[in-house]
Each structure stands twice: as C-alpha cells, then as structure tokens.
Amino acid sequence: MTNPLRIDIVSDVMCPWCIIGYRQLSRALEASGTEHEIHWHPFELNPQMPPEGQNTREHIAEKYGSTPEQSEQSRQQMKALADDLGFDFQWTRDSRMHNTFNTHQLLHWAGLQGRKHDLKMALFTAHFTDQRNLSDDAVLADVAAEIGLERDEAAAVLDDQRFADEVRSAEQFWQQQGISGVPAVVFDRKHLVTGAQGVDNYTGILAQLAEMRG
Structure with a gap:
C-alpha cells in the first residue's frame, strides 16, 4: 500500500x-x-448536559429507558470487552456524565x-x-x-x-x-x-x- x-x-x-x-x-x-x-x-x-453533569445511572435510565438491571448488565458486558482490550472501566454509583x-x-x-x-x-x-x-x-x-x-x-x-x-x-x-x-x-x-x-x-x-x- x-x-x-x-x-x-x-x-x-x-x-x-x-x-x-x-x-x-x-x-x-x-x-x-x-x-x-x-x-x-x-x-x-x-450537548444539552448542564455544567454540573449528571449521574451516569440516572442519565442512562432517562435517556434510554433502561432498568437498573439492564444498565448493570450492559456495564458488565462493556467492562469484560474492555478488560480484554487492556482498558479499565471503573464505574461507581457516583460516576457522572x-x-x-x-x-x-x-x-x-x-x-x-x-x-x-x-x-x-x-x-x-x-x-x-x-x-x-x-x-x-x-x-x-x-x-x-x-x-x-x-x-x-x-x-x-x-x-x-x-x-x-x-x-x-x-x-x-x-x-x-x-x-x-x-x-x-x-x-x-x-x-x-x-x-x-x-x-x-x-x-x-x-x-x-x-x-x-x-
């Protein structure tokens, strides 16, 4: 090439x-x-996110209508994929967007x-x-x-x-x-x-x- x-x-x-x-x-x-x-x-x-941001779990629930269980499952799936790729997701209950x-x-x-x-x-x-x-x-x-x-x-x-x-x-x-x-x-x-x-x-x-x- x-x-x-x-x-x-x-x-x-x-x-x-x-x-x-x-x-x-x-x-x-x-x-x-x-x-x-x-x-x-x-x-x-x-783009409309206020300066103070928003709790990630609340945001996902509001934006996508996900239940807490669905959100947790999605986070675990992403974490497993990221771990395999050498990237470390460290979400907590206080994580913010x-x-x-x-x-x-x-x-x-x-x-x-x-x-x-x-x-x-x-x-x-x-x-x-x-x-x-x-x-x-x-x-x-x-x-x-x-x-x-x-x-x-x-x-x-x-x-x-x-x-x-x-x-x-x-x-x-x-x-x-x-x-x-x-x-x-x-x-x-x-x-x-x-x-x-x-x-x-x-x-x-x-x-x-x-x-x-x-």
Missing part, C-alpha cells in the same frame, strides 16, 4: 463504545500491519500541536478509569499538562473559548453527513462503519480495503 489508509473517527469521550471500538480497530490495524493515519472529530452525545464541548475545544487545540490522539486517549482514561470531572476546566488543563502540553495555555484556550466556532462547525459537518451516533469510523473518506465492530470484523474490513486499494 503506497499511501496510508485515512481513518476518520467521530466520537465523544463520554462514549464507552468509542474507546472499545478504537481499541478493537487498533488491534486489527496492528495485526494486519496496515499503514494508517487517524483523525479524530467531535461529537457531543449530550459531563458536557464535553470544552473537552472538544481542548482536543482541537491539541491537534494543532499534533497531540490530539494522545490527549484523546488521556481523556478516555481520565473519565472512565480515574472518574475525573471533565466538566471542570481545571481538570481538563491538568490532563493536558500530564501529557506534556502547556497547562496555562490549555486553561487560556478554555477560558476564552477561541476554538468554539471551529468545534461547532466540525460537529455540524458530521451531522450533515448523517452521523447521529458514535463511534462512526470513515475509511478512505468514503466507507462508513458505525459502532464497535470487534477485532475480527475490523480485520476483515481492513483486508477488503487493502484489496480495493490494490
């Missing part, structure tokens, strides 16, 4: 299936030796420095493993600093909202492409795959793409 496979991933760091799907895809990419470049794009699962508009602005800023992927991974861990409050700009700036980005600059980006328009525009672009749920993975700008597909399915998709690309 002469040029790397372009992979655009539309996702939100509040989405457990986004990190599961990414880890599955990553395994398939590694196993197949596919040269690739990943581009992350913003999507807000809960957060508004991620500022998170996406920080990711946009990190992308200008070639660090969007690193920050994205750090934010998934901060939210799902460490149960940190991503509604808090100070926490977001801390996470940026922990991967070697400039904390004061991160805080300034969040304070003055300088990338708000760019993020809104990117979100609208993907919505206009028909993306209404995440993860949404677009290969080579034309092949859309939604949801966490599993390592085997991603491996098959990569093989098909390699054949098509010649």
